[in-house]
Amino acid sequence: MKQQVLKALANPAQIFHVPYMLALINFFVQFIAFIIIFVLGLVFFNKDVSPLWFLISVIIVHSILAIFSKRDPQLGQIIISKIQLIKLKIPRKLAA
Numbered sequence: 001m002k003q004q005v006l007k008a009l010a011n012p013a014q015i016f017h018v019p020y021m022l023a024l025i026n027f028f029v030q031f032i033a034f035i036i037i038f039v040l041g042l043v044f045f046n047k048d049v050s051p052l053w054f055l056i057s058v059i060i061v062h063s064i065l066a067i068f069s070k071r072d073p074q075l076g077q078i079i080i081s082k083i084q085l086i087k088l089k090i091p092r093k094l095a096a
Contacts, residue, residue, distance in 0.1 A: 017066040019076030026065060030058045 015023040034054040041049040069075050 014069075016062065018062060018069050019074075021080055022065055022069065022076035023062065025079070026061055027058065030054065030061065033057075 013020040018026070031054075034049075034051070034057075038049045041047050065075075072078070
């Protein structure tokens with residue numbers, strides 16, 4: 001029983017070798033950035049922005065996250081916990 005619990009904690013759920021929450025955060029940040037760039041391109045420059053740039057950037061950033069996640073499989077939980085500490089406005093000395 002303990003082995004199953006430890007294995008589940010040591011190996012978090014992943015999407016293409018990146019922790020699940022980290023992959024979702026990456027996708028949403030990239031998607032929002034693409035929407036902003038697309039709207040700015042239409043409004044200010046009167047040009048259509050190709051969605052291909054969005055896909056290429058998602059793949060590149062996802063690959064970088066996969067490399068860092070291989071070194072530290074708990075990277076997603078570390079980032080999520082840091083975000084929660086920032087939301088709670090805990091001082092940096094305690095959040096180390």
